[in-house]
Amino acid sequence: xxxxxxxxxxxxxxxxxxxxxxxxxxxxxxxxxxxxxxxxxxxxxxxxxxxxxxxxxxxxxxxxxxxxxxxxxxxxxxxxxxxxxxxxxxxxxxxxxxxxxxxxxxxxxxxxxxxxxxxxxxx
Amino acid sequence: xxxxxxxxxxxxxxxxxxxxxxxxxxxxxxxxxxxxxxxxxxxxxxxxxxxxxxxxxxxxxxxxxxxxxxxxxxxxxxxxxxxxxxxxxxxxxxxxxxxxxxxxxxxxxxxxxxxxxxxxxxxxxxxxxxxxxxxxxxxxxxxxxxxxxxxxxxxxxxxxxxxxxxxxxx
Amino acid sequence: xxxxxxxxxxxxxxxxxxxxxxxxxxxxxxxxxxxxxxxxxxxxxxxxxxxxxxxxxxxxxxxxxxxxxxxxxxxxxxxxxxxxxxxxxxxxxxxxxxxxxxxxxxxxxxxxxxxxxxxxxxxxxxxxxxxxxxxxxxxxxxxxxxxxxxxxxxxxxxxxxxxxxxxxxxxxxxxxxxxxxxxxxxxxxxxxxxxxxxxxxxxxxxxxxxxxxxxxxxxxxxxxxxxxxxxxxxxxxxxxxxxxxxxxxxxxxxxxxxxxxxxxxxxxxxxxxxxxxxxxxxxxxxxxxxxxxxxxxxxxxxxxxxxxxxxxxxxxxxxxxxxxxxxxxxxxxxxxxxxxxxxx
Numbered sequence: 017x018x019x020x021x022x023x024x025x026x027x028x029x030x031x032x033x034x035x036x037x038x039x040x041x042x043x044x045x046x047x048x049x050x051x052x053x054x055x056x057x058x059x060x061x062x063x064x065x066x067x068x069x070x071x072x073x074x075x076x077x078x079x080x081x082x083x084x085x086x087x088x089x090x091x092x093x094x095x096x097x098x099x100x101x102x103x104x105x106x107x108x109x110x111x112x113x114x115x116x117x118x119x120x121x122x123x124x125x126x127x128x129x130x131x132x133x134x135x136x137x138x139x
Numbered sequence: 140x141x142x143x144x145x146x147x148x149x150x151x152x153x154x155x156x157x158x159x160x161x162x163x164x165x166x167x168x169x170x171x172x173x174x175x176x177x178x179x180x181x182x183x184x185x186x187x188x189x190x191x192x193x194x195x196x197x198x199x200x201x202x203x204x205x206x207x208x209x210x211x212x213x214x215x216x217x218x219x220x221x222x223x224x225x226x227x228x229x230x231x232x233x234x235x236x237x238x239x240x241x242x243x244x245x246x247x248x249x250x251x252x253x254x255x256x257x258x259x260x261x262x263x264x265x266x267x268x269x270x271x272x273x274x275x276x277x278x279x280x281x282x283x284x285x286x287x288x289x290x291x292x293x294x295x296x297x298x299x300x301x302x303x304x305x306x307x308x309x
Numbered sequence: 310x311x312x313x314x315x316x317x318x319x320x321x322x323x324x325x326x327x328x329x330x331x332x333x334x335x336x337x338x339x340x341x342x343x344x345x346x347x348x349x350x351x352x353x354x355x356x357x358x359x360x361x362x363x364x365x366x367x368x369x370x371x372x373x374x375x376x377x378x379x380x381x382x383x384x385x386x387x388x389x390x391x392x393x394x395x396x397x398x399x400x401x402x403x404x405x406x407x408x409x410x411x412x413x414x415x416x417x418x419x420x421x422x423x424x425x426x427x428x429x430x431x432x433x434x435x436x437x438x439x440x441x442x443x444x445x446x447x448x449x450x451x452x453x454x455x456x457x458x459x460x461x462x463x464x465x466x467x468x469x470x471x472x473x474x475x476x477x478x479x480x481x482x483x484x485x486x487x488x489x490x491x492x493x494x495x496x497x498x499x500x501x502x503x504x505x506x507x508x509x510x511x512x513x514x515x516x517x518x519x520x521x522x523x524x525x526x527x528x529x530x531x532x533x534x535x536x537x538x539x540x541x542x543x544x545x546x547x548x549x550x551x552x553x554x555x556x557x558x559x560x561x562x563x564x565x566x567x568x569x570x571x572x573x574x575x576x577x578x579x580x581x582x583x584x585x586x587x588x589x590x591x592x593x594x595x596x597x598x599x600x601x602x603x604x605x606x607x608x609x610x611x612x613x614x615x616x617x618x619x620x621x622x623x624x625x626x627x628x629x630x631x632x633x634x635x636x637x638x639x640x641x642x643x644x645x646x647x648x649x650x651x652x653x
Contacts, residue, residue, distance in 0.1 A: 037339060037406075037409055037410050037413055038406065038410065040339075040343075041406050041409065041562065044386050044558055045390070045558060047386050047387065047558075049387065049388075049389050049390070050389070050390060077465055077466070077469070077621075078213060080469045080625060081209075081303065082300055083469055083472065083473055083625055083629060084205070084206055084209060084468075084469070084472060085206070085296050085299055085300065086296075086476075086629065087202055087205075087472040087473065087475070087476060088198070088202040088203060088206055089292050089296055090476040090633075091197060091198045091201065091202045091442070091476070092198055092288075092292065094476065094479040094480060094483070095194045095197075095198060096271070096285065097480065097483050097640070098194075098435060098479075098483060098486060098492075099190075099267050099268055099271050100268050100271070100272065101268075101483045101486040101487040101640075102264065102267050102268050102486060102490065102491070102492065103265070103266070103267060103268035103269060103490065104268065104487050104490070104644070104647060105490060105647065106268065106269060107268045107269055107272050107273055108648070109648065110272075110273065111268060111269070111272035111273050111280075112644065113282075114272055114280075114282035114285050114286065115272070115285075117286055117289075118285050118286060118288075118289045119637070121286070121289040121290065121293060122289055122292060122293065124293060125292070125293050125296040125297055125300075126629075126633075128296070128297060128300060129296065129300060130626075130629060130630065132300055132304060133625070133629075134622050134625070134626060166397075166400075166450075166453065170400070170450070173446070189430070189431065189432045189436075190432050190435060190492075193432050193435040193436045193438075193439045194435060194439065196439045196442070196443070197435070197438065197439035197442040200442075200443060200446065201439065201442030201443055201445070201446065202442070202472075204446055205445055205446050205449060205468065205472065208446070208449055208450070208453075209449065209465075209468065212449075212453050264431055264432065264491075264492065
């Protein structure tokens with residue numbers, strides 16, 4: 017079930033790199049001294065001297081949410097664009113027409129998202 | 140079936156999925172979902188579809204998990220507050236659903252995809268564009284499905300944005 | 310792969326002396342990544358200092374302070390690990406370590422010469438870009454896990470910046486794929502030596518893809534959160550952003566991950582636009598790839614001294630309108646070049 021060559025390289029690369037870096041980092045972390053005398057000042061969030069007020073995770077910049085949606089959509093678009101680009105010389109113009117329609121259709125939600133983004137009053 | 144790589148990856152996928160549902164803190168659940176997608180990418184690699192595996196990681200873990208995390212971090216319960224309690228479903232339901240999915244999955248996979256392509260690892264890339272756009276042999280390519288996909292994406296995005304934004308009285 | 314002798318000791322020795330393991334462990338693998346990350350920290354500080362008419366690190370060794378980052382490594386390794394209260398320990402510790410692992414994974418895909426490469430994947434370019442896409446997830450988790458306002462703001466800003474600039478990054482590299490006809494990074498390099506001929510010279514892809522190369526450079530600087538795109542770090546405003554709460558060695562890991570990304574992106578730019586290890590005459594291919602990568606690293610470092618900081622809403626708007634439009638235009642131009650000129 018496993019083909020030769022490519023999955024082997026992927027395993028090898030992944031296994032060795034991940035494990036060795038993780039081991040090196042864990043070894044160095046073992047050297048770092050632990051926090052033996054935790055005082056409340058040490059463990060408080062750092063705000064350059066001010067005392068932190070309020071929750072640690074507040075709501076912010078939700079007016080950029082359309083950009084995240086567009087990222088998801090265009091991630092999928094680039095998957096198909098890569099697939100088209102790979103053998104462009106063999107599919108030629110006939111194969112480009114579906115991709116052209118695909119990308120043009122998806123420019124409309126991009127326009128709508130750009131119209132909505134960046135304006136806090138919309139959110 | 141007894142390939143050790145397959146067993147490890149399948150176990151990671153299933154355990155990730157279980158953790159994603161059962162985690163009390165939603166951020167941990169989203170991270171476990173990322174592990175599940177990583178397992179699915181591993182399964183794609185085992186099936187010689189390395190291109191699909193790379194984009195599985197890029198699109199699912201890179202975009203969908205990020206979107207879920209962003210939404211959970213901004214809208215979900217604050218860490219330290221009580222987690223959302225679900226109604227516990229019965230064991231019988233779980234067994235029936237698993238049986239249904241298992242039987243359905245094995246029926247689909249044995250009838251809908253007749254036989255493995257004997258091309259090997261490099262074949263899927265040499266003919267990728269042609270298979271997708273122009274088709275090979277009897278099917279005329281997947282161009283229609285591509286356009287349908289674009290319409291689904293348009294509907295999803297416009298729906299999400301319209302539902303999420305607030306109408307201010309001018 | 311090879312037949313391993315049953316005895317564990319000789320098996321270990323055989324694995325350790327095999328060329329693939331040496332490549333993974335020494336060059337272009339792990340040991341060289343660590344050393345290069347340390348040297349790049351020094352180079353960044355030195356060049357930035359000279360641009361700003363300062364001297365930069367100078368004390369640690371007679372050679373202009375080149376061992377400064379090693380001294381910093383030793384100092385930071387012995388600092389106390391203070392984790393803020395109510396922080397999420399698991400992700401707090403995990404994020405910088407995974408950042409370094411990601412960076413190292415990127416280096417493993419680059420062909421530094423026809424023999425010196427760790428992994429010759431047929432889908433090399435998409436795998437590289439897929440690794441890059443994992444970075445916004447990590448930064449968002451890192452910023453959230455510290456349970457402190459400023460790292461969280463920095464993490465969110467970083468998320469939007471990196472996701473916004475990632476699409477033009479991908480689309481600009483599609484032009485190279487169109488011309489080379491392959492995802493395999495070695496084959497892309499070779500396509501630049503056997504590709505089209507104009508005035509009797511095989512041009513590297515930077516010439517027909519000049520628009521794509523500029524977009525790639527700009528978006529990769531934004532991906533690395535370097536100046537002029539360092540709003541998520543924003544030293545005077547939000548105290549280093551998502552890295553603010555990281556103590557001691559974890560801070561070094563976060564910074565080191567940034568410099569490994571610098572090295573990786575410069576190496577990728579060299580591979581797909583500047584002809585990788587191709588170069589004239591008697592000098593070995595390895596020299597050429599390292600030389601060109603160093604040139605690109607210096608270019609990116611010089612940008613730090615030359616530009617101010619871009620504001621977040623300007624940044625996102627230009628990324629999603631101007632750069633995305635230019636990247637799609639680049640694809641269209643390349644398409645007409647390929648269809649129109651039969652020699653390409």
